[in-house]
Amino acid sequence: MELVDRVTVVTGGGSGIGRESAKAFAAEGARAVVVADLNEENAKRVASDIGPVARGVRLDVSDRDAVFALCRDVEDEHGPIDVFFSNAGYGQPGGLDLSAEDWQHMMDVHFTSHLYVAQALVPGMVARGEGYLFSTASAAGLLTQIDSGPYAVSKAAAVAFAEWLAINYGGDGVRVSVLCPQAVRTNIIGDDLTEWDRGNQASQDGVLLPEQVAQMVVETIREERFLLLPHEQVATYMKRKAEDPDRWIGGMQRLKKRLGG
Secondary structure (H helix, E strand, O other): OOOOOOEEEEEOOOOHHHHHHHHHHHHOOOOEEEEEEOOHHHHHHHHHHHOOOEEEEEOOOOOHHHHHHHHHHHHHHHOOOOEEEEOOOOOOOEOOOOOHHHHHHHHHHHHHHHHHHHHHHHHHHHHHOOEEEEEEOOOHHHHOOOOEHHHHHHHHHHHHHHHHHHHHHHHHOEEEEEEOOOOEOOOOOOOOHHHHHOOOHHHHHOOEOHHHHHHHHHHHHHHOOOEEOOOOHHHHHHHHHHHOHHHHHHHHHHHHHHOOO
């Protein structure tokens, strides 16, 4: 799919990958770019930087009614949404020490929000025979995340849901892609990369800039590929994990010990 004259929505668009992807969509000729973020001020600032094709709005992606309302508002104003990039996310270290509410909220943001978007948009996309759902998961959803249980589990759910959508609706013209990066310089890892590096195995494979990933997002939409792995090493790790899960888990246990866990 080409982005020229397309109506697009980007969640988590106030910073990082979302911000740069919104800019890239506009640069590709999108007719409308709706920048949605929990931080309305950031969303409006990004939209202002982009120009008249963009609009910034506040959105809590864990709120089903708000997601449905945004989709209705955008389609009332611009016509059918062609590309919805579900990119909102956040980080939180911890595991069994965290409350059930902490786990649930991360599931709501990283998985259930994608379900809401699909419920709102897939019927119309199927009727038109065209549409694109793009979600940001993580390499953690494919490999796990040592220092955050809910992050790993919620991102795995996001990957599984994207695959399910692609299998069930790809034949009806709904294109589905999922982004699974390792380290990207965003709000999730913050500016103190030295501190973040102490507890994260992904740092050894390099930290990408959000604008680099945004260009990969555009290319993936153009080529209509399902899985976007900005860090090529992740494909190798996935193969090793699939070939010998016990060896993979043993290696991750040793890595955890080296990291001081």
